Amino acid sequence: MLYLASQSPRRRQLLEQIGATFRVVRVDVPEVRADHESPEDYVRRVARDKACAGRDALDEDDAWVLGSDTEVVLGDEVFGKPETPAQACGMLKRLAGVTHRVISSVWLVHAEREESATCISHVRLASMSEKEIDAYVETGESFGKAGGYAIQGRAAAYVEYLSGSYSAVMGLPLHETAVMLSAAGLWASGRA
Numbered sequence: 001m002l003y004l005a006s007q008s009p010r011r012r013q014l015l016e017q018i019g020a021t022f023r024v025v026r027v028d029v030p031e032v033r034a035d036h037e038s039p040e041d042y043v044r045r046v047a048r049d050k051a052c053a054g055r056d057a058l059d060e061d062d063a064w065v066l067g068s069d070t071e072v073v074l075g076d077e078v079f080g081k082p083e084t085p086a087q088a089c090g091m092l093k094r095l096a097g098v099t100h101r102v103i104s105s106v107w108l109v110h111a112e113r114e115e116s117a118t119c120i121s122h123v124r125l126a127s128m129s130e131k132e133i134d135a136y137v138e139t140g141e142s143f144g145k146a147g148g149y150a151i152q153g154r155a156a157a158y159v160e161y162l163s164g165s166y167s168a169v170m171g172l173p174l175h176e177t178a179v180m181l182s183a184a185g186l187w188a189s190g191r192a
């Protein structure tokens with residue numbers, strides 16, 4: 001049985017989008033970057049921590065558990081989810097008009113095996129005036145989203161350029177996930 005270790009409704013929707021059959025296991029993993037941990041190592045570790053926390057919570061011999069983490073990265077700086085409107089505005093001020101990376105890692109664990117994949121996408125948001133940033137943050141869309149924006153929402157109006165994986169920016173790299181699930185016999189294309 002496949003489980004998704006996530007509280008994110010988007011990850012659920014994304015996994016449903018490819019027709020996977022799964023249940024959700026709730027995990028609460030602290031997302032704190034260690035000193036000297038590179039952004040990529042941090043994202044990979046948190047994805048793995050979420051999957052392992054799900055496996056430990058279930059304690060089922062045949063459970064396969066998927067965990068994922070997505071962060072917005074500018075240079076060496078990791079932008080997680082803003083907690084206040086001021087934080088969201090601050091992130092968007094830094095991101096508007098420049099290209100940043102979105103690192104998204106997915107981890108599949110089983111009692112005896114684990115697989116993983118990490119996607120690095122590049123996104124450039126258009127320049128935004130202070131008024132535009134304030135209006136965007138007022139929609140509430142920033143909250144619960146790394147970097148304070150949602151590519152799948154109104155922020156799409158400001159996405160000038162994207163290279164990489166759209167689904168990974170939204171929270172789960174679907175191609176890489178499908179390849180891993182397929183290798184584990186948990187997904188086949190065309191299965192309803």
Ligand SMILES: Cc1cn([C@H]2C[C@H](O)[C@@H](COP(=O)(O)OP(=O)(O)OP(=O)(O)O)O2)c(=O)[nH]c1=O
Pocket residue numbers: 005006007008010011031050068069070071072081102144145146147149150151152169170171
């Ligand atoms: C950049 C970007 C991020 N996001 C979201 C995806 C993730 O849900 C979130 C990053 O936070 P995460 O810590 O990766 O995930 P989460 O806390 O939402 O869920 P869980 O740990 O329980 O699985 O940002 C978007 O929805 N759209 C975007 O354009």
